[in-house]
Amino acid sequence: xxxxxxxxxxxxxxxxxxxxxxxxxxxxxxxxxxxxxxxxxxxxxxxxxxxxxxxxxxxxxxxxxxxxxxxxxxxxxxxxxxxxxxxxxxxxxxxxxxxxxxxxx
Amino acid sequence: xxxxxxxxxxxxxxxxxxxxxxxxxxxxxxxxxxxxxxxxxxxxxxxxxxxxxxxxxxxxxxxxxxxxxxxxxxxxxxxxxxxxxxxxxxxxxxxxxxxxxxxxxxxxxxxxxxxxxxxxxxxxxxxxxxxxxxxxxxxxxxxxxxxxxxxxxxxxxxxxxxxxxxxxxxxxxxxxxxxxxxxxxxxxxxxxxxxxxxxxxxxxxxxxxxxxxxxxxxxxxxxx
Amino acid sequence: xxxxxxxxxxxxxxxxxxxxxxxxxxxxxxxxxxxxxxxxxxxxxxxxxxxxxxxxxxxxxxxxxxxxxxxxxxxxxxxxxxxxxxxxxxxxxxxxxxxxxxxxxxxxxxxxxxxxxxxxxxxxxxxxxxxxxxxxxxxxxxxxxxxxxxxxxxxxxxxxxxxxxxxxxxxxxxxxxxxxxxxxxxxxxxxxxxxxxxxxxxxxxxxxxxxxxxxxxxxxxxxxxxxxxxxxxxxxxxxxxxxxxxxxxxxxxxxxxxxxxxxxxxxxxxxxxxxxxxxxxxxxxxxxxxxxxxxxxxxxxxxxxxxxxxxxxxxxxxxxxxxxxxxxxxxxxxxxxxxxxxxxxxxxxxxxxxxxxxxxxxxxxxxxxxxxxxxxxxxxxxxxxxxxxxxxxxxxxxxxxxxxxxxxxxxxxxxxxxxxxxxxxxxxxxxxxxxxxxxxxxxxxxxxxxxxxxxxxxxxxxxxxxxxxxxxxxxxxxxxxxxxxxxxxxxxxxxxxxxxxxxxxxxxxxxxxxxxxxxxxxxxxxxxxxxxxxxxxxxxxxxxxxxxxx
Numbered sequence: 001x002x003x004x005x006x007x008x009x010x011x012x013x014x015x016x017x018x019x020x021x022x023x024x025x026x027x028x029x030x031x032x033x034x035x036x037x038x039x040x041x042x043x044x045x046x047x048x049x050x051x052x053x054x055x056x057x058x059x060x061x062x063x064x065x066x067x068x069x070x071x072x073x074x075x076x077x078x079x080x081x082x083x084x085x086x087x088x089x090x091x092x093x094x095x096x097x098x099x100x101x102x103x104x105x
Numbered sequence: 106x107x108x109x110x111x112x113x114x115x116x117x118x119x120x121x122x123x124x125x126x127x128x129x130x131x132x133x134x135x136x137x138x139x140x141x142x143x144x145x146x147x148x149x150x151x152x153x154x155x156x157x158x159x160x161x162x163x164x165x166x167x168x169x170x171x172x173x174x175x176x177x178x179x180x181x182x183x184x185x186x187x188x189x190x191x192x193x194x195x196x197x198x199x200x201x202x203x204x205x206x207x208x209x210x211x212x213x214x215x216x217x218x219x220x221x222x223x224x225x226x227x228x229x230x231x232x233x234x235x236x237x238x239x240x241x242x243x244x245x246x247x248x249x250x251x252x253x254x255x256x257x258x259x260x261x262x263x264x265x266x267x268x269x270x271x272x273x274x275x276x277x278x279x280x281x282x283x284x285x286x287x288x289x290x291x292x293x294x295x296x297x298x299x300x301x302x303x304x305x306x307x308x309x310x311x312x313x314x315x316x317x318x319x320x321x322x323x324x325x326x327x328x329x
Numbered sequence: 330x331x332x333x334x335x336x337x338x339x340x341x342x343x344x345x346x347x348x349x350x351x352x353x354x355x356x357x358x359x360x361x362x363x364x365x366x367x368x369x370x371x372x373x374x375x376x377x378x379x380x381x382x383x384x385x386x387x388x389x390x391x392x393x394x395x396x397x398x399x400x401x402x403x404x405x406x407x408x409x410x411x412x413x414x415x416x417x418x419x420x421x422x423x424x425x426x427x428x429x430x431x432x433x434x435x436x437x438x439x440x441x442x443x444x445x446x447x448x449x450x451x452x453x454x455x456x457x458x459x460x461x462x463x464x465x466x467x468x469x470x471x472x473x474x475x476x477x478x479x480x481x482x483x484x485x486x487x488x489x490x491x492x493x494x495x496x497x498x499x500x501x502x503x504x505x506x507x508x509x510x511x512x513x514x515x516x517x518x519x520x521x522x523x524x525x526x527x528x529x530x531x532x533x534x535x536x537x538x539x540x541x542x543x544x545x546x547x548x549x550x551x552x553x554x555x556x557x558x559x560x561x562x563x564x565x566x567x568x569x570x571x572x573x574x575x576x577x578x579x580x581x582x583x584x585x586x587x588x589x590x591x592x593x594x595x596x597x598x599x600x601x602x603x604x605x606x607x608x609x610x611x612x613x614x615x616x617x618x619x620x621x622x623x624x625x626x627x628x629x630x631x632x633x634x635x636x637x638x639x640x641x642x643x644x645x646x647x648x649x650x651x652x653x654x655x656x657x658x659x660x661x662x663x664x665x666x667x668x669x670x671x672x673x674x675x676x677x678x679x680x681x682x683x684x685x686x687x688x689x690x691x692x693x694x695x696x697x698x699x700x701x702x703x704x705x706x707x708x709x710x711x712x713x714x715x716x717x718x719x720x721x722x723x724x725x726x727x728x729x730x731x732x733x734x735x736x737x738x739x740x741x742x743x744x745x746x747x748x749x750x751x752x753x754x755x756x757x758x759x760x761x762x763x764x765x766x767x768x769x770x771x772x773x774x775x776x777x778x779x780x781x782x783x784x785x786x787x788x789x790x791x792x793x794x795x796x797x798x799x800x801x802x803x804x805x806x807x808x809x810x811x812x813x814x815x816x817x818x819x820x821x822x823x824x825x826x827x828x829x830x831x832x833x834x835x836x837x838x839x840x841x842x843x844x845x846x847x848x849x850x851x852x853x854x855x856x857x858x859x860x861x862x863x864x865x866x867x868x869x870x871x872x873x874x875x876x877x878x879x
Contacts, residue, residue, distance in 0.1 A: 014203050015196075024193040031185050031319075035178070038324035046328070050320035057316045065196045065309045067302075074518065075141055082145035085546045086152045088633050090159070093582045096637065096649040097160055125442035125520075127856075135445040135519040142511045142545055150549035153583050157557060157568065160579055243564030254567065254574045261566045265557065 013070040023064045030057045121297050133299045140303035144310050147273075151314055154269065158262045158321065165255040172259030173325035175240055177231060181323040184227045185315065191220035192312040199305045202288070202298040210301065211288040217308065218281045221274055228271055235260070263322055270318060273311045280304050347750070347847040362447035363850060368433030369748070370454050375425050376817070378461060381468070382416035383813065385409045390772075390806040393799045398790040406789035407474035408490065412467075414477030415495065419502050420461050422733050423591065426598035427544075428457070428509055430740045431537045433748060435513060437841035437848060438531050440522025440857040445515040453508035460502030467491045467498065476787065478588070481569035481580040485561040493562055500555045503548045506594070510544030513537050522840065524859035531839055531863050532608075532621050536601025539625035543590045543597070543632065551587035554580065581643055585636035593632040596696070596728060597625055599736030600667055603689050606739050607671045608864040609837035610686035611678025615864055617670045624663035631660045641712045650709060657707035664700050668693060683835075684758035688739035691766045695731025699724060702777065717787070720780025723773045731769055738765070738816065745820065746834045750847040751827030757819045764812030771805025838864055 034053040042049060063069045068079065119129050126132040162169045198213035239247030242261040250256075284304050287293065293301055348365045358366055388409050392400045401409065432450065436443055444450050467473060473495040475484040484492045517538045521530075557568050558580070567573020569580040608615050615621055637645055637653040671693055680686065702724040705711050715721060745753050775798040780786075784795050791799065833842040838861075844853050861868060 015200065017197070017200065020193060020196050020200070024189065027189045027192075028186060031182065031189065034320055034324065035182055035327075038320070038327040041328040046324075046326070047320075050324050051317075054317050054320050058313050061192065061309050061313055061316070065192055065312075066306055074138065078138075078141045078145055082148040082546070085145075085633065086148055089149070089152055089550065089586055090156055092634065092637070092649070092653075093156055093160070093579075093586075094163075095652060096578070096582065096645045097163065099648040100646040102646065102648060123447075124851075125445075125447065131519060135515050138518055139446060139449075139511055139515045142514050143507075146507050146511070146545050146549045148549075149546050150553050153550040153553035153586075154557065156583070157579060160576065161574075164576075165574070242566045246566075257566060258568065258574050261560065261564070261568060265560060269553075269556070 015067065019064055023060050026060055027057055119296055129296055136299045136303055140306045144306065147310060154266055161258055168252040168255030169259050170326035171252060172256050172263065173323060176323045178323055180227055180231050181319055184224050185319050187220050187224050188312055188315050191217045192309055194220060195305050195308045199302050202293040202301040203295065205294040207288060207291050210293060211285055214281055214285045214288055218278055221278050225271060225274055228267065266318055270311065270314050277308050277311055345845060346849060347845060348850045349847050351850045362451055364432050364436050364444045364447065364450055365848065367450050367454055368429055371424060371428040371432060374458060374461060375421055375429055378416050378420040382413055382421055385413035387806060387810060389413065390803040392789055394803050396791050396793045396796050401789055403789050404474065408472035410787055411473050411476050416464060418477055419499050420464060422595040422729055423506055424457060425733065425737045426602060426740060427537060427540055430744060431513065431598060434744060434841055435516060435534065435537055437844065437852055438534055438839060439516065439520050440525060440840045440853060440859065441516065441520035442851050444512045445520055446512050449508050450512055453505040457502055457505035460498045460505065463494060463498035467494050478584060479558060481558060481577050485558060486570055493559055496555045496558055500552055503552045506544050507548045510541035513541040522857050522859055528619065529859055529862050532604035532615060533601035535622040536597050536625045539629040540594055540597040542629045543594050547587045547590040550583055554583040578643060578645060581640050585639045589636040589639065590632045593628055595733045597628060599733045602736040602740040603671060603692055606685045606689040606743050607674050609835050610681050610683060611674055612866045613674055613678045614866065615670060616673035618863065620666050621670050624666045627663040628660065635660055638707050641709060642716045654707055654709045658704060661700060661704055668697055684755060684762050685739045685743035687759060687762040688735050692732060692735040692739065695727050695735060699727030699732055702727065715780055717785055718780035719776040719784050719786055722786050723776035723780060726773045746830030747841055747846045749824055750830055751823050752830050752834060753823045753827060754819050757815060761812050761815035764808055768805050768808030768812050772802050772809055775801045838866055
């Protein structure tokens with residue numbers, strides 16, 4: 001019990017308002033950037049660029065709007081855990097699809 | 106439950122402290138952890154359909170590009186901005202609840218609800234256009250150009266993914282109305298704002314899904 | 330809620346207030362938020378569905394007495410094995426240990442007043458019941474014949490049975506298990522009594538925690554898979570239909586991403602029961618506590634890396650098949666650690682042979698057979714030979730029935746005195762345990778041989794040379810049925826005539842054995858403070874002294 005209270009003393013952290021507005025500006029910037037980037041021919045890189053930009057936006061939302069930057073370690077563990085499991089789902093399934101063409105018969 | 110009466114000496118408990126918790130801190134931590142655990146479920150839920158999308162996109166890249174060109178980029182971009190704005194108002198609503206500003210919380214929740222409804226309205230316009238163009242999969246699918254079966258598959262994923270997303274928005278809108286009622290009644294304050302906060306987590310998650318849906322469904326091969 | 334009652338002098342009256350007599354009436358049960366009552370609600374529902382699933386099993390075994398398809402048509406037989414699988418897996422095995430025993434015992438073990446989210450707990454029961462009632466409607470109105478796996482494109486394009494409703498029922502029931510898992514995880518993190526650190530937790534709690542992780546992360550994938558299946562069936566598009574550009578293997582990947590870990594949703598809590606019972610009836614600390622605890626987490630993780638071993642002959646890339654085969658062997662490691670550690674705990678323990686222990690000894694042996702034959706199936710070459718034969722059927726029944734059902738019965742007997750306040754009749758219970766063990770082996774051991782000889786599963790008729798082994802199997806099934814019927818009778822009997830149990834009839838360690846039987850509504854009159862390790866029998870027995878059997 002004592003452990004719990006000590007551990008999460010900064011729980012009631014209130015984010016200053018300017019952070020929210022800055023993050024929002026960043027999100028709009030990235031949205032326009034991704035639309036712009038999609039209109040330029042980057043060869044094979046169009047999709048990776050779009051996904052990197054989307055990931056940047058997602059990180060902004062998670063860290064600041066969802067307050068993860070001030071959250072206890074457990075929240076980080078939960079988020080990273082879910083991403084690892086998502087990675088397992090994708091990588092092991094795609095391992096099948098991407099290696100199917102290798103077969104000789 | 107309608108009115109908040111802070112009990113004095115006799116009952117030092119906060120009126121919204123449930124009996125099986127020791128204190129507000131424990132209750133707050135339980136509910137936020139619960140929402141995060143729920144969101145991991147959501148990650149894997151959407152993950153399954155994203156995986157299907159990925160597998161077929163790898164198999165039929167041309168059909169996927171053609172399918173994306175059926176999407177209206179203006180509506181898509183507009184909706185992305187609207188949804189991001191609703192996330193901002195949601196975050197500000199949590200801030201207002203944390204700092205004990207009752208009416209501000211209420212109006213920011215209302216703004217979130219309005220923006221969410223605008224998003225859904227635009228989505229409905231897009232859906233009806235697809236329907237008129239004969240792009241709704243199944244017996245209403247009337248596209249007969251090249252790659253028709255694969256484009257139908259793309260449209261199935263388009264409707265499946267945006268439909269699930271929209272369903273989450275509708276549920277979110279319902280929760281927002283509930284939160285607005287509670288904010289109006291003055292239930293929230295510095296000590297007790299976890300319902301607004303976990304509502305916010307949910308809303309931002311729905312936003313996150315869209316952040317990925319937008320480039321995956323609207324922005325394939327747009328330079329062509 | 331009723332703190333007033335708990336604190337009032339009513340306690341001093343001969344008839345003590347507890348969770349059963351605290352409130353009366355139908356709605357006091359249907360609207361309860363008490364985890365103990367919800368556990369009972371689950372117990373009733375799960376028992377009913379077990380009987381329904383068992384009925385289909387019995388009909389199949391009767392049909393298989395003779396090589397000809399004489400009792401059931403092939404269509405009816407298809408429906409019966411499908412319904413047997415769906416009812417037993419989704420409506421019995423998955424909720425059995427966590428939702429019945431876990432619900433009742435977890436907060437008691439943690440020294441908590443309730444689960445973290447009592448209302449969500451009740452909601453999960455209602456969601457389960459909606460799924461179950463839909464399931465019953467399907468059974469009455471004609472059933473479904475796809476096999477419990479709903480493989481596409483048969484399920485989406487060809488089957489003329491109630492596929493949509495059934496998948497919808499499974500979809501709904503999934504949310505009940507997600508909510509239970511969510512509740513358990515938050516409860517273990519946030520509701521532990523003061524001093525109850527992670528390494529003082531009973532191993533049942535570790536097992537439920539690992540189970541909950543699997544529930545949270547696997548079940549949503551099933552949900553979205555069934556969602557896609559329902560879209561395909563309704564709109565006649567080809568998400569999983571090769572004629573329309575889809576890939577049926579994608580369905581299988583997504584389905585088994587859930588359904589293989591689902592095996593661990595069933596077996597992990599059963600292993601937790603085994604740890605509790607082994608410790609209680611050897612009066613020893615579990616050998617290698619931390620290994621057993623972490624092996625639960627390891628199983629939860631590794632269980633997600635092996636799913637495609639269900640697809641070795643389905644046409645996946647042979648290279649990924651090799652990876653999946655290799656990874657499948659790894660799951661055996663943490664499972665073996667548990668078996669070794671239970672065995673090591675038995676060594677030089679003062680073992681007492683009461684019913685829960687009998688079931689668990691059966692569990693250890695049968696689970697080991699089930700696990701080791703799983704390794705046969707994980708090896709690519711042998712799997713080609715026995716895929717879709719009775720060898721596979723025997724293998725997973727050794728894990729599911731020999732493992733999970735045995736452990737569930739062990740847990741029911743072990744905690745029955747706590748749940749009801751009464752002892753069950755020991756002699757009858759031992760007889761039932763013996764019948765279950767003998768009947769089970771007689772039913773499923775011949776099926777290993779049948780499968781190895783090449784008898785395919787899911788047919789209502791078979792070649793005449795398989796008859797002797799099939800008759801043995803059916804005979805075993807009837808012994809098993811008697812073994813399962815007995816507890817139903819004597820446990821109900823014990824509610825009225827059983828000897829009052831007292832606080833701690835087994836002299837076991839654990840917070841649940843420090844409160845009254847049946848427990849009061851708030852579980853503990855005051856929040857316990859834990860200063861001892863799990864299964865610390867030496868010091869615990871000393872501390873309890875003659876307060877035992879109060």
